[in-house]
Amino acid sequence: MSIVDTIRAGNEPEQGLKPRSELTARELLREVGSVLRMSEAEAAKLGDVPVDPAEDQTMIINMGPQHPSTHGVLRLMLELRGEEVLRCKPIIGYLHTGMEKTGEHLTYMQGGTNVTRMDYVSPLNNELVFSMATEKLLGIDGDIPERAVWMRMLLSELNRMSSHLLFLATNGMDIGAVSMMIYGWREREEVLRFFQKVTGLRMNHNFIRPGGVAADLPAGWRDDVLRLLDMIPPRLDEYDVLMTGQPIWRERLQGVGVITAQEAIALAATGPILRSTGTAWDLRRDMPYLHYPDVEFDVIVGSYGDAFDRYAIRLNEVRESMKIVRQILDLMPGGDYRIQDKKVTPPPRARIDESMEALIHHFKIFTEGFKVPEGEVYVAIESPRGEIGCYIASDGSATPYRMHVRAPSFVNVQCMPHMLRGGLIADAVAVISSVDPVLGEVDR
Amino acid sequence: MHGCPLSDSRGQTVLHPSRDQYLGAVRALLDDGYEMCVDLTATDYLLMPDRATPDGVVAERFEVVVNLLSLTARQRIRLRVQVPADDCSIESLFDLHPGTEAMEREVFDMFGIIFTNHPDLTRILMPEDWEGHPLRKDYDRGAIPVQFSGDFGARS
Numbered sequence: 001m002s003i004v005d006t007i008r009a010g011n012e013p014e015q016g017l018k019p020r021s022e023l024t025a026r027e028l029l030r031e032v033g034s035v036l037r038m039s040e041a042e043a044a045k046l047g048d049v050p051v052d053p054a055e056d057q058t059m060i061i062n063m064g065p066q067h068p069s070t071h072g073v074l075r076l077m078l079e080l081r082g083e084e085v086l087r088c089k090p091i092i093g094y095l096h097t098g099m100e101k102t103g104e105h106l107t108y109m110q111g112g113t114n115v116t117r118m119d120y121v122s123p124l125n126n127e128l129v130f131s132m133a134t135e136k137l138l139g140i141d142g143d144i145p146e147r148a149v150w151m152r153m154l155l156s157e158l159n160r161m162s163s164h165l166l167f168l169a170t171n172g173m174d175i176g177a178v179s180m181m182i183y184g185w186r187e188r189e190e191v192l193r194f195f196q197k198v199t200g201l202r203m204n205h206n207f208i209r210p211g212g213v214a215a216d217l218p219a220g221w222r223d224d225v226l227r228l229l230d231m232i233p234p235r236l237d238e239y240d241v242l243m244t245g246q247p248i249w250r251e252r253l254q255g256v257g258v259i260t261a262q263e264a265i266a267l268a269a270t271g272p273i274l275r276s277t278g279t280a281w282d283l284r285r286d287m288p289y290l291h292y293p294d295v296e297f298d299v300i301v302g303s304y305g306d307a308f309d310r311y312a313i314r315l316n317e318v319r320e321s322m323k324i325v326r327q328i329l330d331l332m333p334g335g336d337y338r339i340q341d342k343k344v345t346p347p348p349r350a351r352i353d354e355s356m357e358a359l360i361h362h363f364k365i366f367t368e369g370f371k372v373p374e375g376e377v378y379v380a381i382e383s384p385r386g387e388i389g390c391y392i393a394s395d396g397s398a399t400p401y402r403m404h405v406r407a408p409s410f411v412n413v414q415c416m417p418h419m420l421r422g423g424l425i426a427d428a429v430a431v432i433s434s435v436d437p438v439l440g441e442v443d444r
Numbered sequence: 445m446h447g448c449p450l451s452d453s454r455g456q457t458v459l460h461p462s463r464d465q466y467l468g469a470v471r472a473l474l475d476d477g478y479e480m481c482v483d484l485t486a487t488d489y490l491l492m493p494d495r496a497t498p499d500g501v502v503a504e505r506f507e508v509v510v511n512l513l514s515l516t517a518r519q520r521i522r523l524r525v526q527v528p529a530d531d532c533s534i535e536s537l538f539d540l541h542p543g544t545e546a547m548e549r550e551v552f553d554m555f556g557i558i559f560t561n562h563p564d565l566t567r568i569l570m571p572e573d574w575e576g577h578p579l580r581k582d583y584d585r586g587a588i589p590v591q592f593s594g595d596f597g598a599r600s
Contacts, residue, residue: 100554266541377453380520406483411543
């Protein structure tokens with residue numbers, strides 16, 4: 001009976017990891033060529049694996065979804081032979097909240113609050129890609145004021161820094177450099193403090209909106225950024241002392257979780273995972289958006305595709321982001337921070353007090369939203385975790401007909417079985433950490 | 445291109461293969477250098493039966509949307525394949541782009557589109573005993589009554 005008939009008959013198959021001995025050669029071959037080969041119900045049945053001592057060479061165990069090193073509610077089903085990981089299947093969905101469905105019921109104005117909660121570690125990148133997709137549908141993507149574009153870049157790069165600092169913290173903790181956790185969170189908090197000053201919130205800002213940004217930069221922002229730029233580099237050098245040069249750190253990461261460029265491309269892995277294999281692919285440079293062509297920065301590339309390369313890439317990307325932020329400080333123009341298109345921009349607060357029309361306009365734009373012409377569009381930018389894309393299909397109304405976010409973590413999680421294959425169970429923690437998945441984005 | 449109608453959506457290239465041409469078109473594009481299948485998703489056009497499609501493409505209820513990327517040419521191309529509601533299945537891209545494994549499972553989970561020849565077509569985000577496919581347009585989003593603290597009115 002084919003899969004089509006089975007499903008039509010109402011018998012949906014259950015996901016799971018069969019012991020390798022039960023796989024056919026063809027299944028095994030396809031699996032090696034790919035990913036995500038495990039499932040939930042199988043996990044529940046793990047108790048009744050045959051206990052024939054001759055057969056009991058391998059063991060299927062669950063790691064997660066509550067394991068502290070799985071970065072949230074990721075569950076890995078691992079088939080083990082002793083300490084060796086034979087196969088692995090990530091099981092996701094524990095944090096699924098139907099955000100794409102929700103997105104179909106929120107106007108384009110409200111959509112930012114929804115998407116910003118997907119990748120909660122780099123919320124501004126989510127808002128940016130959603131806003132850019134909406135603007136492309138509206139046909140105003142070329143008319144965004146200069147200051148808004150540069151502000152978006154500034155926030156996006158600072159967000160990349162805070163996201164990578166969080167990675168350094170959790171990566172350190174997972175490998176056993178527990179003090180690194182405190183240092184990483186401490187530096188990240190400094191960046192978040194700046195976000196709080198600019199957007200009012202530490203996370204989930206809904207600050208970058210279709211048409212520009214929500215507010216202008218506050219007075220004294222330049223000093224705050226300069227303070228960050230002065231404070232973080234010496235701390236990064238401390239990380240180098242604490243981790244990069246340490247023999248234990250290198251032993252734990254070098255040669256662990258290796259993936260080749262070919263595999264990474266086949267699995268559509270992007271971001272630091274793809275770059276760690278030596279493929280210099282960064283959307284900021286290769287398919288530029290905003291004003292990235294106007295700033296100087298290097299694309300950090302690894303050579304071995306292992307966990308150490310991914311660590312080193314992220315550490316150095318913090319430095320590159322600071323380089324970009326420093327240039328943005330010089331290049332930040334004056335002017336408006338949002339487009340003066342009456343259709344998408346609410347009237348200024350002062351006008352509401354004196355003009356009935358402005359009040360009505362303000363009310364309408366926030367209750368009904370603005371209509372977006374029919375069409376569909378896919379826009380992608382480089383988030384700290386890889387390519388984040390937003391696919392919006394519009395039916396001409398004020399809410400997206402379909403809003404899909406291509407989440408880099410969701411796709412990158414598929415690399416884990418390949419990185420873990422043949423490795424040791426102790427390295428699994430290092431590999432999960434080096435993929436840096438954000439489960440809010442994986443499950444959406 | 446490759447025997448399929450081309451269209452332009454806000455400056456982005458969109459290819460409209462039929463279901464029969466789908467696998468061949470992706471393979472030909474792979475040979476053309478579109479080596480990465482960045483994204484695979486679907487749309488349920490239940491409420492837009494009369495939407496505009498290029499000549500030679502009959503609008504069906506579902507559309508599978510595939511975004512391909514060429515790293516060398518730095519170009520993207522999008523494929524939109526019409527999938528009828530009464531035969532809701534399409535070939536899997538797994539053997540060409542193994543990275544679509546999770547994406548196809550997500551589309552199956554959310555839309556009920558069956559990917560034939562997929563190695564492990566199971567629900568990925570929803571619980572396994574879930575009924576229905578949430579992103580279909582005839583699937584209501586539902587609501588849970590919220591009880592606020594301090595709300596002392598009797599509810600039962």
